[in-house]
Amino acid sequence: MEKKIPCHRRGTDVPALKLVAATVDDAALAEHLRFDPDRGEILLFDQRMLLMHGYSLATLRHELIERLGLDKTRELFMRLGYQQGVEDSKGLRRQGGAGVPEAMKLGPRLREIEGFVRNRVVERMQYDTESGGFWGDYHWQHSWEAETHLQHFGISGVPACWMMAGYACGYTTAMMGRPVIWREIECVAMGHACCRVIGQPVEECDDADDLLSFMRVEEFVTVPRHREPDEQGRGKAPAGSALPDLVGASAGFNAVAWRLKRVAQTDATVLFTGESGVGKERFARALHAIGPRASKPFVSINCAALPQELVEAELFGVERGAFTGASTSRPGRFERADGGTLLLDEIGSLPMLAQGKLLRVLQEGEIERVGGTQMRKLDVRVVAAANHNLREEVRAGRFREDLFFRLNVFPIDIPPLRDRRDDIPLLVNVFLNRYARRFNKHITGVTRAASEALWAYSWPGNVRELENMVERAIILADDGAGIDVQHLFSGGEVLPGRPFESAARSAEPSPPAADTADEALLLERLLRRAGSLDAVETLLLQHALDTCRGNASAAARMLKLGRGQFEYRWRKRRPSGG
Missing domain, CATH: 1.10.10 (Arc Repressor Mutant, subunit A)
Incomplete structure (x- = not known):
């Protein structure tokens, strides 16, 4: 008979999953730890480690709480722990090729070796790599964070093991390929005898929004309390509901988010750079949504999609009779964005003549319609985006240097997805939920093999490609089943050493091994x-x-x-x- 285990705070049962034993061979970890005093290096999985005083970090934690407050410091330390957990998971993947059973034993032991806590399983950790099911219940003893918090602030009203909770989230999420949340339900800092944490997939957590706050910039999903007008001024859904996939816990994502928040409350011109598909328009929309112009129009135009002869008419508008076919006067994108934000996407594609006129508009703050004589004063925040290096375009004579300097007031470079792989499970979860609802399907999760393939892929199309692949996978997957490799990689994508041109091709047998006698x-x-x-x-x-x-x-x-x-x-x- 199938055993049932309780699902914390939900009052339901879930099927029993594979059990993970608590014992681990320290030699499996020790072989990846290198001390090299002559070079001043400690390496774990080829990543440089620092042996530092816990007292110093505790003092920094105390000072941050005093300056930033409890909530902001909690998010900062959880994000730091999350990144550490992902890095340890990546290290095990690269060096040992550890499977999930071994990895789920090594992760808790790694954190013990790193000096943060002593893990004790209450009910053995259980998981299912095919469905993504997960359950974990741990006691933490000798928690550095809990003892530090108790020493500095006395008994707390909330749990205090933030870095440890973030580490568990990052490590387990990276291993399972879907967001797994660990939350502390008892803590020594609150007066309990020990700290206790429960781990579950994010979908099973009633308070997931609060728990996920450290994985995203909260204003991206909560700030607008009004209805944002569209280009015609009509109300539409709040920007918070329109930007759910701006999530991430990687250093690259958070660097972009920090710069975005710093500039959002100003009128400074912002230049987004990055490869095609990294989400420049979505970040531009977020910039608009968290700024003072959020109630005004957000208008975007792809400069590369405009015929050269129509660029000026589209940007600045046209008066009736200005050219053949102009039977009525109509405003351009600048006028439609008056009071709000105008995104000039792929701005490097503008012809030189239009670049000159754009520079004048940016300097004077007024436009003249094609065929018109009246100057129109406008209040528009201009945001530009480019997927080519504009400095190189300037050197090649294809882009005006003076226009580049006018646009490059506050540059924000968005890293490609391959440089922030930590965010892949979070993004996959967002896209999976979105398209499962759209296609009215129940998808149980992402298999371990599919998760490994997503991690290994080079992502030439970045986040846009990931979203398209998840949409395709949900169409191909059976209702009530999980997403596997053949569902994702069926559009000609190539993984290292293995093409996935179709589900049939992915199932082809590998070439026979070399003759063992020749090897000997x-x-x-x-x-x-x-x-x-x-x-x-x-x-x-x-x-x-x-x-x-x-x-x-x-x-x-x-x-x-x-x-x-x-x-x-x-x-x-x-x-x-x-």
Whole structure:
């Protein structure tokens, strides 16, 4: 009979999932930890670590609470912990290829080794990689955060293990491929005997919005309390409901969010840069939604989509009779955006003549319609976006230097998705819920194999490509089932070492392995030449380095090692640094 386990705060039962034992072999972690005092480095999974005084971090935490308040500091520390959890998960993926059962044991033990807490399972952690089901119930003992908070502030009315909760969220989310939230329901800082946390998929949490606040800039989804007018001034849904996928916990996302919040309350011109598909228009809409012009129109125009002969008419408007076909006067995008925000997307595509007229409008704050004689004073905040390096365009003579400097008042560069992979599970969850509702389907989650494939993919189309792939996957997946690799990668996308052109192609068998007798003969010859296993390793390292022309990172990838591992082994063989 299938065992039932309680779903915290929801009053329902869920099917039993695979159980994760609590024991772990420390040697599996120790081999990835390197101390190199001569270089002043400590490496864990090739990531540099810092052994620092807990007292200093506790003092910083105290000062931040005094200056920023409890809520802001909580979000900051949870986000910091989340990023640490994702990095540890990535490290295990890269170095050991740990499966979910092993990884779910190693994660809690890693945090113990890092000195934050002692984990004790109340009910063993349970999961299902196919459906994304998850349940965890832990006691935390000797929590550094709880003891620090108690020492500085006395008994608290709220849980205080923020960095630990963020770490658990980040680690588990990265491993499961869907957002998993850990919330502290008992805490030593509140007077309990120990700290206790419950982990569940975000959809099963009644208070998910509050718990997810550290994963996004809250104004993006809550600020507008009015109805934002569209280009014709009509009311539409609040911007909060229109921007649900601006979520992220990566350093890249939060750097963009911070700059966006700093400039939002001003009238400064903003230039968004980044590859196609990173979400420049969506960030521009968020900028408008959290600024003082939120109740006024937001108008956007894609400059690359305009025929050259119609650019000026579209931007500045046209008077009746100005040219053949102009039977009526009509306002341009600048006039429609009066009082609000105008986004000039792909601004690098503007012809030189239009660039000159745009510069004058930006300097004078007034426009003249095509075929007209009247100057019209306007109050428009201009936001531009470019997916090409405008400095390079200036050097090539394709973009006016004076216009570039006028636009480049406050540049915000949005990193590509491959540089903020930490955000993929959060974005997938947003898109999955959106399209499952649209297509009236129940999707149980994303399989482990699909999650690994999403992590490994290079994302040339960035967030737009991810959204399209999730939409396609939900169409292909069966109702009541999960999303697997063949549902996502069926449009000709190529994963490292494996094309996924169709579901049938993805199921093709891999090429046969090399003949084992040939491998044995090769190994015998290599040992005979080198004389020892250590010498064989030295030959392999030297060969990889020579093949990659001295590029240590490329040599490490060739040998399927992390760069830190490669450098450690190379220095051990060549102590003089040859």
